[in-house]
Amino acid sequence: MDGFFADKVVLVTGASRGIGRSIALAFAREGARLVLAARAVDRLAEVEKEVRDLGADALSVPTDVTSCDAVAALVDAATARFGRIDVLVNNAGIGKVGAVDSPAFEDDVLQTQRASLFGMVHVTQRVLPILRRQGSGTIVNMSSVMGRKAFARFGAYAIVMHAVSAFSAFSDSSVRRWPAAGSGSRSSIRRSPPPTCCGTRTSPRCPRRSGT
Numbered sequence: 001m002d003g004f005f006a007d008k009v010v011l012v013t014g015a016s017r018g019i020g021r022s023i024a025l026a027f028a029r030e031g032a033r034l035v036l037a038a039r040a041v042d043r044l045a046e047v048e049k050e051v052r053d054l055g056a057d058a059l060s061v062p063t064d065v066t067s068c069d070a071v072a073a074l075v076d077a078a079t080a081r082f083g084r085i086d087v088l089v090n091n092a093g094i095g096k097v098g099a100v101d102s103p104a105f106e107d108d109v110l111q112t113q114r115a116s117l118f119g120m121v122h123v124t125q126r127v128l129p130i131l132r133r134q135g136s137g138t139i140v141n142m143s144s145v146m147g148r149k150a151f152a153r154f155g156a157y158a159i160v161m162h163a164v165s166a167f168s169a170f171s172d173s174s175v176r177r178w179p180a181a182g183s184g185s186r187s188s189i190r191r192s193p194p195p196t197c198c199g200t201r202t203s204p205r206c207p208r209r210s211g212t
């Protein structure tokens with residue numbers, strides 16, 4: 001296919017609906033090959049069909065990004081099928097609304113953190129070694145205006161989005177220290193406001209496995 005992303009391999013998490021679906025279709029229109037991840041099997045299959053109807057290749061892998069094993073299977077499936085990953089869009093996430101004195105507040109923070117922050121950390125940890133081997137690649141992390149500010153009743157979401165922004169900023173500076181993997185190679189970071197990109201550290205929940 002022709003297009004700005006012709007033959008690039010783009011992995012989108014949270015691709016079953018909303019912004020993730022739109023991102024997947026936009027990349028498909030630009031000729032990319034898509035790897036689609038989310039939990040809802042049927043909705044993911046529908047998006048895969050929409051991508052194919054645009055003439056692009058697609059692989060959907062039902063995945064819960066809070067599970068390290070599921071994320072490992074996702075990335076393994078992507079590389080088995082396409083051999084590389086050029087762009088990772090860490091889009092999967094949830095948003096909880098509630099006041100700080102609500103009994104559910106602490107739980108809301110923890111659940112949002114699991115899905116929206118640690119999900120992103122898990123996928124990044126699995127994909128980064130691939131980008132490093134390739135000597136090129138881009139990771140886009142979905143943050144929010146709530147990653148810079150906080151509004152009443154959006155506390156849990158704002159706390160986690162601030163963490164997402166911090167993760168992105170620290171990871172960006174880590175990746176910029178990579179030595180070039182070879183002549184003409186690129187370890188580039190693309191920032192798209194407000195989201196930014198990638199990371200290299202291990203998470204306490206999901207220690208990096210050796211050899212990955």
Ligand SMILES: NC(=O)c1ccc[n+]([C@@H]2O[C@H](COP(=O)([O-])OP(=O)(O)OC[C@H]3O[C@@H](n4cnc5c(N)ncnc54)[C@H](OP(=O)(O)O)[C@@H]3O)[C@@H](O)[C@H]2O)c1
Nearest residue numbers: 014015016017018019038039040064065091092093143144
């Ligand atoms: N909407 C906004 O105004 C806005 C603004 C700024 C930033 N954002 C961020 O943009 C992203 C997408 O927002 P949206 O409005 O499109 O949300 P959405 O319509 O609720 O879609 C969220 C997506 O994430 C997936 N997801 C949720 N938990 C998951 C998990 N544990 N594992 C895998 N996939 C999971 C969902 O699919 P399944 O349920 O099938 O798993 C769905 O595809 C979110 O990260 C959000 O924080 C949104």
